[in-house]
Amino acid sequence: MTTVAPRFDVVIHPPPRLQVCGLLAAVDTMDFATVRDSLGVSDSVLSKHVKQLEEAGYVRVRKATRASRMRTSLALTAAGRAAFDAHVAELRRITGG
């Protein structure tokens, strides 16, 4: 039984962004550097993908000074979580969940 309406989302689907959403879905918040290292991508690549997720309203980017250094933390928004859940539901439907 599905709780969200399956809906394919082209913003989420590409591998790097699917991974970012997958990571963020499991936590409240995650540092930019942690995500970057988890994906094994460069700063610029992650930054660009995060920007797309942010412009879609799926990810919130918060900059805070921590330990005397600026850190950027990422989190899924409510809309982002909903879109991710719907996309995952659609993937399950397509792949014969």
Add this chain to the structure above:
Amino acid sequence: MTTVAPRFDVVIHPPPRLQVCGLLAAVDTMDFATVRDSLGVSDSVLSKHVKQLEEAGYVRVRKATRASRMRTSLALTAAGRAAFDAHVAELRRITGG
């Protein structure tokens, strides 16, 4: 517990090909026209995606004369099924299945 080793497959991941594999995974064989109509794409688009799956060794294309008309039927190969299962496993892993 996983039965196949999760492995991301860039040949399978793009939406049209993921859908083709998803359809074929559920049956022994499916006609080209049926797949085309299920995806809602044009002949040329499906043909090109099928070709990529075929060149990867994932789909077998069989042409047979049926009802006095030539029909093309598609089926996953063993390698195709294995790759699809592995890709689905990886998607589940990424999305927190």
Add this chain to the structure above:
DNA sequence: GCCATCCTTTCCGCTGTGGAAAGCAACGAC
């Protein structure tokens, strides 16, 4: 022969992508 069916291939313009490098803001060291 001619036409219709059923794909396949080519052509073309567009979009998306990653790598490299330059940019930039914030901070501590001095």
Add this chain to the structure above:
DNA sequence: GTCGTTGCTTTCCACAGCGGAAAGGATGGC
């Protein structure tokens, strides 16, 4: 204050992948 470092961001660029339209077979009915 200026210098260098850290931590992203943006720009530039070259390239791969995509779909639509149209031309191209191949086959069979007439």
